[in-house]
Amino acid sequence: MQAVVLAAGEGTRMRPLTESVPKPMLPVADRPLVAHTADAAVEAGVDRLVFVVGYEAQAVRDHFGGSYRGVPVEYAVQEEQLGTAHAAAAAREYLDDDFVVLNGDDLYDDAAIEALFATSPAVGAYEVEDPRPYGVFDIEDGHVTGVVEKPDDPPSNRVNVGAYHFPAAAADWLTEVELSERGEYEITDVVERVISEYAVEAIDVERWLGVGRPWELLEANEWKLAELDSRIDGEVKGDAELRGTVVVEEGATVEPGVVIEGPALVRSGADVGPNAYVRGATLLAEDTHVGHGVEVKNTVVMTGSNVPHVSYVGDSVIGPDANLGAGTQVANLRHDGEDVRVTVKGERTSTGRRKFGVVVGPRAKTAINTSLNAGVVLSADARTTPGESVTRDR
Known part of the structure; x- marks a missing residue:
């Protein structure tokens, strides 16, 4: 057949x-x-x-x-x-x-x-x-x-x-x-x-x-990451702590001081830490880097992207080869309790999710101390300026 x-x-x-x-x-x-x-x-x-x-x-x-x-x-x-x-x-x-x-x-x-x-x-x-x-x-x-x-x-x-x-x-x-x-x-x-x-x-x-739509890609990863079985084939150094279902593929590295709470997948070539916190249903794709003091929660980070220094990224989708500058902070919750909305093909659309962060396009880069509001979309190759608070799609 x-x-x-x-x-x-x-x-x-x-x-x-x-x-x-x-x-x-x-x-x-x-x-x-x-x-x-x-x-x-x-x-x-x-x-x-x-x-x-x-x-x-x-x-x-x-x-x-x-x-x-x-x-x-x-x-x-x-x-x-x-x-x-x-x-x-x-x-x-x-x-x-x-x-x-x-x-x-x-x-x-x-x-x-x-x-x-x-x-x-x-x-x-x-x-x-x-x-x-x-x-x-x-x-x-x-x-x-x-x-x-x-x-x-x-x-x-x-x-x-x-x-x-x-x-x-x-x-x-x-x-x-x-x-x-x-x-x-x-x-x-x-x-x-x-x-x-x-x-x-x-x-x-x-x-x-x-x-x-991007939030459905996040939901798909939540579904399939939850089906994985724990496996540690890569290098986990020092006092790094893995909790719940965590997969560290061969060729991936988890540095000392890192805490990963699954379900999470660290793919080959990825490097995490030191002193990073990864939690929720998170995919760190091939050749990604999550650096010192970074917290990544319930997020898809695609191939070749970097979150190097003291940043927070939650409930987001980060496209390939993007770079979030030091101190980049992602908001993922509306204070009025309403579902986060995202612009799709020119129309503001409810994600149906109380928590949703941002969508970062391929090769986009944020400058130091950038704040990204919930529901913001950065297009491919987008840039921010130091200390900028981004409340509209870029």
């Missing part, structure tokens, strides 16, 4: 983190986001992985190569992002049997993926309190009888999570979808056709996360 993994999107809502990397390749714990989906498919017994690529496709190709964990890998190119059916149709030449379609920028619980592979045809259905913003399934006796997009009066509270097991005949149907009112070729048109001709089972998805 083939699995089509949709990984062509540009990830504009994740900017500036996706300036030069596709969203599915952003780091989630010890691997890229899309690799969690690929691993679930491999564990479920997939015979071939087909990645649909587009924006910055080479990053996906470089990671997965021609074979991944013993499973052959193919690549289909979506030149323009014209919808989910359009993306899946790019893989048509590789489909000769039942096939599963999965979003490469979503996380699903592994048991649901296993059940999806074992059931044909089927769709993944996730229960939410308010289904109105989603595509919603009409379900009778465990079988799907319809799907409605963003209904005012939802037929159920079980929503579409972009996980499908299609019969072989649906491969041709992908190419026959007509342009929707939104100007896209929608895979739900294929779902409706399958529903009309087959008994389609609804597979319960116990846990699901669509990772489209």
Whole structure:
């Protein structure tokens, strides 16, 4: 059985983190986001992985190569992002049997993926309190009888999570979808056709996360870091103290006086301390540096970034090759008790989180004693001045 993994999107809502990397390749714990989906498919017994690529496709190709964990890998190119059916149709030449379609920028619980592979045809259905913003399934006796997009009066509270097991005949149907009112070729048109001709089972998805915005990347890391088992392969010096689930990879160094409270992952080439405090669900990616007197809490620090001296960073996402100058302080809590808001594609958007810090773009640098307000986004290559209090996106 083939699995089509949709990984062509540009990830504009994740900017500036996706300036030069596709969203599915952003780091989630010890691997890229899309690799969690690929691993679930491999564990479920997939015979071939087909990645649909587009924006910055080479990053996906470089990671997965021609074979991944013993499973052959193919690549289909979506030149323009014209919808989910359009993306899946790019893989048509590789489909000769039942096939599963999965979003490469979503996380699903592994048991649901296993059940999806074992059931044909089927769709993944996730229960939410308010289904109105989603595509919603009409379900009778465990079988799907319809799907409605963003209904005012939802037929159920079980929503579409972009996980499908299609019969072989649906491969041709992908190419026959007509342009929707939104100007896209929608895979739900294929779902409706399958529903009309087959008994389609609804597979319960116990846990699901669509990772489209920076705070959802933080949430994805909170999820997957919590699943790691402690492992110390790198160098932990002197009186450094590791509490809870902590992974220190080979080639990483933890200096004396450091306290790390997991779940935390210190990747190869990273250096922590001396006298730093790392806590919460924190990822210190490859070749990062957290220096003397720094506290990092519940944060993703991407490859090559530095927080060298006496700074606080909480509930934040720090892009690759960024540098936070000495004394940089990140605010991560609004005093009025409201959820922190972040500007996404020009619109102020609630994170749904009472605590959220900042998003720092690739190669951005803060000067000494910079203060960053909760919800601030620093674009790629942004700069601050010494002693500056930044309350607006830069």
